[in-house]
Amino acid sequence: MSDITKQSLTELVENIKNKKLSSTDVTKAFIDRSEKSVELNAYITNDFTSALDKAKKFDQKPNFNLKLPGIPMAVKDLFCTKDIKTTAGSKILNNFVPTYESTVTENIWNEGAILLGKLNCDEFAMGSSNETSFFGNVQSPIDKNLVPGGSSGGSASAVAGQLTPVTIGTDTGGSIRQPASFTGIVGLKPTYGSCSRYGIVAFASSLDQAGPMAQNVKDCALLHEVISSYDPKDSTSIEFKRNHYSKELTNNIKGKKIGIPKEYRVDGMPKEIEDLWQKGIQYIKDCGAETIDISLPNTSYALPTYYIVAPAEASSNLARYDGVKYGFRAKGENLIDMYEKTRSEGFGAEVQRRIMIGTYVLSSGYYDAYYLKAQKVRKLIKNDFDEAYKKVDAILTPSTPSSAFKIGEKTNDPVSMYLNDIFTVPVNLAGLPGISIPAGHDSKGYPLGLQIIGKAFDEQNILNIAYAMEEKINFKNKITDWWIK
């Protein structure tokens, strides 16, 4: 049985279709391992009992034409799931049970997958270490007391720790790619508008995007194929021809031109990151592709821009959590008092910090200097990419400026925490797709990732490049099962 959880999604689908495994076998295996993995704190809510029921039902009447036939899957607790508590990692939604399903999870269940439970994340997806969750921090399967990254920390931990074959996260400034990088897995942030935002608890609407997290590129392509769809319920969803990403996946990237942006060589970047990047360039060349030095001149403005735009939108998006309609409500003397107490007690420190920043930058008198200027810079950053893509097909960068850090190491230094996202935020600001693949280990044996950034709607291309590199890198995640007694 223990072998089952080591299998990739592609293998599991194959084995279920060939009737070598039943959905019940697979579901049981992941439930067993999840139950032994409480110390990782990857789950906020589990739905194991009904998952088993669903697996049995699937086995009684299997439909092997589906893309995820009877595959159990846990998802980030930012996706609203019908009749299953959805918290966004916050006390303020601790008792919230949606009566509706997000489009992305709906797409997954429609292809035959079965919900295992809801995965831990930073509160309202605000964080880079999964330490801001009301439900406690998540342990990395890589090492004890190591952060799995964030905000999709529970998702990363669950995939790397084999508690779920694959999962979905959300990425506003790096929340899929950074934890993927920290835990040695693959994570794709699709083009803005590729996956519907309907039913996903909003953080920053113009940046949020759901995406797959998996043990390998092929699994990632398959899950992306399932979740990406045009959705009229999301006005920012875009209608375009979506590929059969897994079927069209190829490792032939001969002749592709890959840009290497010099501005990503930031001050104080550890040598091992630079070395990893050089290794990546070599792999690209080994695959028969070409690398070209390019410039993305406004890169250094991306992080400050992000920390204006994202909090601004968040401050407004989170106004609905006021204790009036649903969720946590504190007792108050009057309406204002109730608001203040509800939001003071219901939101954690990081969320409150970002609401304050967002409120400030939108205030009259400051709007032009901050929000409006940030929007202009955002346009410049996008233009940088547009310019670059006249010469190259994709861009290769490190995923993060360092490997994973210890729990508590950066808690009191938000700026150093924010710096984690330095390579990932420009991609969100430009609305482009980006994928992080594991590419090596640092001196402590912690995983390091490389990021491939693509043109808008060109997910197939970056998946192909990642697929080709994956073969050359031949990365082996070092999971010791340290948390299993």
Add this chain to the structure above:
Amino acid sequence: MSKKDSEYLINRKDNQYEVVIGLEVHAQVLSESKLFSTSATKFGAEPNTQVSLVDAAFPGMLPVINEFCVKQAIKTGIGLNAKINKRSVFDRKNYFYADLPQGYQISQFKDPIVGEGKVILDMPNGQKEIGIERLHLEQDAGKSIHDLDPQNTFVDLNRSGVALMEIVSKPDLRSPDEVNAYIKKLRSIMRYLGTCDGNMQEGSLRADVNVSVRPKGSKEFGTRCEIKNVNSIKFMQMAIEYEANRQVDLIEEGKTIDQETRLFDTRKNETRSMRSKEDAHDYRYFPDPDLLPLEVSEKFIEELKNDIPELPDDKKKRFIEEFKLSSYEANILVSDIDTAKYFEEVVAKMGKNKDIKLAVNWITGELFAVLNSKGLEISQSPVSAKNFAILINLIKNGTISGKIAKTVFELMIDGDKDPQKIVEEKGLKQQSDPKALEALIDKIINDNREKAIEYKQGKEKLFGFFVGQAMKASGGKANPQLINEILKKKL
């Protein structure tokens, strides 16, 4: 009335003040569903029965623009002779309130869907043009109900998310009468277009009123106060009158006027301060990232233009030209679309040999009186345009007299009866046989010899007496014109 006489001025000792008024009218878009959700908009439904997850701002819910509401706003813009903006942007207006589930209202701040336009008012001293600054689309909030429970406030979200058009005028209005005419004109245009039912009792039309005063002849504007959410024309007029006098008093006392938001207390008939400029909300407007900028093509606008019916100004012009009506009569008929429709149907049903003047008199006289006394709209008229037209034709062709017609009309009201049948059944046909009338008149003159002599000696007033006697003797059915002629001959 000369222009000078009609000027609305406030007098204090030697000083005269002019009042400057601008209105922000909130007109509910006539639509089946809300601006960003598919919930119904019906008035008077049970509380919280027309609320979707979007309206109640559940986590992860997203707004999707209702194309019909966009069309309605553009049509209204066309009706206001305004510039239609091909690109407009929805912004979030952020503030906390219990009946605002999202914590922000989706509105249009910088880039409204409709730009500058104008409406023409017919005032007693002539026409006046009022500038329109802009029209934008926005969501309505829910309703807080404070009087159901001593401890709690209840919230009804049926209105939450309903589409409103905010129509902002330029500060071109100068009197409560102009405000009255302006609101009625807006209402009339929107009802012609079918974009707002204009029902003020149901809150479909309400306004924020900006009032300032300045010495007569001054070109600069005074400091303005905004009176929030006034929901009837009468209250708007009362509020303006009170507020303008309050401001004049302050100036006369040498005090300054604070720019502030005020509320009109309908019971005390006064405005009072709600919040000062310093306490004004910082709404932190920014473009709603859940919605893309709203872009409409030239073709889209052109198609809507082709869909615009004849509007009151054009209809009035046509009525004057085609039917030779006075400006006054035409105004009465066109101001309400249903009246205009009724009138045009009557005209159509009267056929070739029609008396339009007579029809107008009867509509504005007898019909309006009946509707008034029964509290009915013309669309609910107990007498159909078809039967009304027959009645007018019966008068016109001499079948019945005007006086008999009134009796017939009263009988028609009950069940929209055919006047022709009433006349036949009740034997009300006018006596127009000269021989019979002559005999009748001979008898009257005979019976009243002395009065006939007095008349001949010059007491001309007595002519009326003889007419009366003749009508009485005929049971009111005698043709009055013939009676006149015969009497003149015989006396």
